[in-house]
Amino acid sequence: MSTRGTTTGTAGRERVPNGATAATRARLLAEAERLFLAQGYEKVSVRAVNAAAGMNPAAVHYHFGSKEALVVALLQQRLGPLWAGGLDALAARRAADWVPEAAELADIIVRPFDRLVRTPDGPMLLHLLARVVLNNDKLPWNEPWFGHRPWRELLHLMRPDLGADAVRDRWRLTFTLLLQTYGEPLASADRLGALPPPDARQVVAFIAAGLDAPDPAADAGHDPSTDPDPAPEG
Template identity: 50%
Template sequence: MAAKATTDSTRDRLLAAAEQLLLVTGYDSVSVRAICSAAGLNPAAVHYHFGSKEALVSAMLEDRLAPVWGDVLADVERRRREGWVPTAADLVDAVLEPLAGLAADPVGRLRLHLLARVLLSGRRMHWRSPWFGLDPWVELLRAARPDLTGEQASARWVLAFQLLLQVFGNPAAPAPPPPRIPLAAVRSFVTAGLDAP
């Protein structure tokens, strides 16, 4: 049990150090060596515990952001098992509600900014939760719109998530300001894109 606690503690130290460095200087400026040094650990600690910088960043973002969506997504899954058929607007609300909450908080905005910078750069990330990938979202959109192929539903979600990351993460800004586009306008636009004929 002590070995697991030490491993968890080491992982937590690496996650915290990575988050602090990434939020201040950005993905490209942070090295694995700098993360290990900031955590007070051996230079090989990131590779031992995560395998790569990308896997560490994925774990950190997932660790910080997954709980924000946890209740909403658990409710979506539960309702779906009970036979509920979502609308495109329901799906947009499931994504937007947590995004709006994060964007209202300075640390949340920084995390969204980092997420946007990493994902919109085209980097392949290693997510553990299926909700960080497209498959569950594609399945839900196809339940709402059975006329869409998987490819069409996937393309719509890619465009929707890219827009949402631009609006809420503002990856081109040096520091993320609060979103300037009214939430109702974002909701209407994304819903229309997902639900278009």
């Protein structure tokens, strides 16, 4: 087999030129996932990913921009297909003017987390998701359902009495709870999954109660109709 255009590193791994963008991105993502699953988020550096992929030291920054953006791309690649069917169905129902009940909306959110955390790679993928999302609310997601806007719109349909701030706060609390519960952002890689996940029915009931709770601002005399519509965040 020809080795033209490639070199070999000190460990014998074939080095690949950075010209083939799609192939390069795929190789970086594959090596990043392997390293994250083996070592955890904190112990894996951009430099280690570049070296494992046989790329030059600037490859991750050139193709992704940062370690966080690399993780975002990896999560969309791995989680997107797992959640695509349910999210496509949700989009279709939305287009048909469906208005969800609180328990139904909570179930739609919780079940994918519960299913994923019970798979072999799920705890680490959710850990990566928690680590990047809880530290940065302006990540470069390409998939709309990875952002907050569609979920805020659904809650606004379900509870039109809530102002924009209340809708935003309730979703922020919801996703923080889910990421803390299923992603275990403070756990070390070797401790992920040490405790069994909670009963999904209890999580659904808890989140549904929070999403559909009475509005304390209304009880205090605040008129939510004077609030602006939910901001078009990602």
